[in-house]
Amino acid sequence: MTEETAAFLVSEAGAALLARGARALTNDRALDPVLRAGALATLEGRERAARRGWKHADQLFLTADSLAQASSEGIAAFHAQCFASCETVLDACCGVGRDALALAAAGKQVTAVDTDPARLVFARANAAVYGLSERITFLCADVTTLSGRFDGAFFDPARRDGTTRFSADAERYQPALSFIQELQARCPVTVAKLSPALPDETLASLGGELLFLSEERTCKEACVVLGREPGPPQALLLPQGERYAATDEPLAVAGEPGAFLLDPDPAILRAGALTTLAQRTGAALLSPDDAYLTATEALPDPGARLYAIRTVLPYRERTLGRWLREQGVGRLVVKKRRYPKEPDAVHKELGLKGKGSEATLVIVADGKSWLGVVCDPL
Ligand SMILES: C[S@@+](CC[C@H](N)C(=O)[O-])C[C@H]1O[C@@H](n2cnc3c(N)ncnc32)[C@H](O)[C@@H]1O
Structure with a gap:
């Protein structure tokens, strides 16, 4: 535009x-x-x-x-909380202003910069809609050419151009990710919103606290807060605010499946915090080859979807299909991480025609074969 x-x-x-x-x-x-x-x-x-x-x-x-690139309201509010100690904050790539608005609503004096003049026109109008115009100064500029010191800087570089996404390629970000070091030199609290698809080494090389933010069971971003002790990566689930830290402690494998299955939040897996979830829920891995947990007791936790297990069978089309039909199951909600076939193909190979009751089938990798966990959501 x-x-x-x-x-x-x-x-x-x-x-x-x-x-x-x-x-x-x-x-x-x-x-x-x-x-x-x-x-x-x-x-x-x-x-x-x-x-x-x-x-x-x-x-x-x-x-x-511009909406696709903007933070959600909940995540923008979390970003703003990271600047609790700051009075002045630079929003280095403000887009249509979602994060600038959250910062201003949290009482900060914000300088919001973007190279795209149309987005800035929109951002300014959005500030007026929220009654926050007095708290935000808008600048149409390449932020890498600006000097000036602020208590904090929020950095949300573009990860796509017209047609291409380059989420996992930090040096194609606009501005390039390396600009974060310059920001930090001028702004003691620097927070970056990055793609969780970036390699671990790239994220760790920035220093600072590393959080994988999850909303609606989707790992939305890798948030790096410079100026804080690095510590282990964490998953942060919003809106609950629950945190799960990565640990090197080994994760036990269950001798046999318990009565319950836990399907972890993707941000917990991305952060390497599955052991922490297992410790909180008294669970263990169902198989060493896949990231599903099992437990003998149902301990609800925001970090996992909980299912009551009906049976666990080797995934052999004939025997599993027969078992399901005998139980009157005609439709499946299929869940899987590594099994290559799509749900329609799974229905077909199990000989299910849609008539009968519904169950959830979780297909779990187990060595070179698969397990079929038939269960119901709790
Ligand atoms: C991911 S969007 C920001 C979204 C914003 N945080 C929000 O929630 O609405 C990235 C923005 O960076 C802007 N941008 C890219 N290069 C820039 C540069 N060198 N200086 C300032 N802004 C830049 C783009 O125009 C784009 O609007």
């Missing part, structure tokens, strides 16, 4: 245009196509933001693309 289009959309005339709604704009052949595209992109962004539960979504200025 151009700066001109963004500026029009945030004006009173733009508000009147957006108020006409997507259908009317699509059908209005007299409307300038560039303006129509910008307005439709904004309406789509609002719709998606509303689905994600953003406050004031119907008044905000964002597109599907």
Whole structure:
């Protein structure tokens, strides 16, 4: 989107245009196509933001693309908490302003910078929607060319350009990840929002606290807080705020399956904190070759989905399929990490036609073969 289009959309005339709604704009052949595209992109962004539960979504200025790069409200609030000791914070790559807004709402004086003039127009308008304009100074600039000291800096570099994602390639980030060292030299508390797909060595080389943030059972980001003791990587589950630290302690393998199966949160696996989850829940690995836990008692924990096990059988199509049919099971919710086939193919190879009750089938790697854990969510 151009700066001109963004500026029009945030004006009173733009508000009147957006108020006409997507259908009317699509059908209005007299409307300038560039303006129509910008307005439709904004309406789509609002719709998606509303689905994600953003406050004031119907008044905000964002597109599907800028929303996809923005932090969620819960995660932006967590980022802001990392700056508890700071009065002034630089938001080095502010996009449409989600993190800048959370920082301002937490009482910080924010300088928000982005190279994209249209995004800045939107970010400024969003600050007005939230009544936070007085707390944020917006600058259209390449942040790597700026000097200036702040108590803290938030760094959320772009991990994609028009068509390509390069989440796992830190030096293609814009600005490059190495810029974080410069920020830290000028801003004692520097927090970076990075991809969890970055290699462990890259993340560890930055120093500082390393947290894998999870929301809705998705590992959303690797958050690095420089200026804090490194310590072991941790998984942080939001909104509960539960933490699970990595440990070198060995993880026991169960002699035989207990009555319950635990499916760990992906952020716990990414952080290497499965042993900590097992210790909290009195669980052990079901198989040494896969990251599912089993326990004899059901101890609910935010770090895992809990299932009551009906049976554990070797994954042989005929015997497992027969067992399921005998139990009246016709439909499966299939869960797996390493089994290569998709759920439809699993139904087919087990001879299930959809008639009958539903069960969950967890396919667990076990040496060169597989186990079929038939269970029900608790
Ligand atoms: C992942 S987005 C930031 C999203 C933002 N934290 C939010 O929650 O809305 C990254 C942003 O960095 C901006 N950017 C890329 N290179 C930059 C640079 N050298 N200086 C300032 N901003 C830059 C991009 O325009 C993009 O808007």
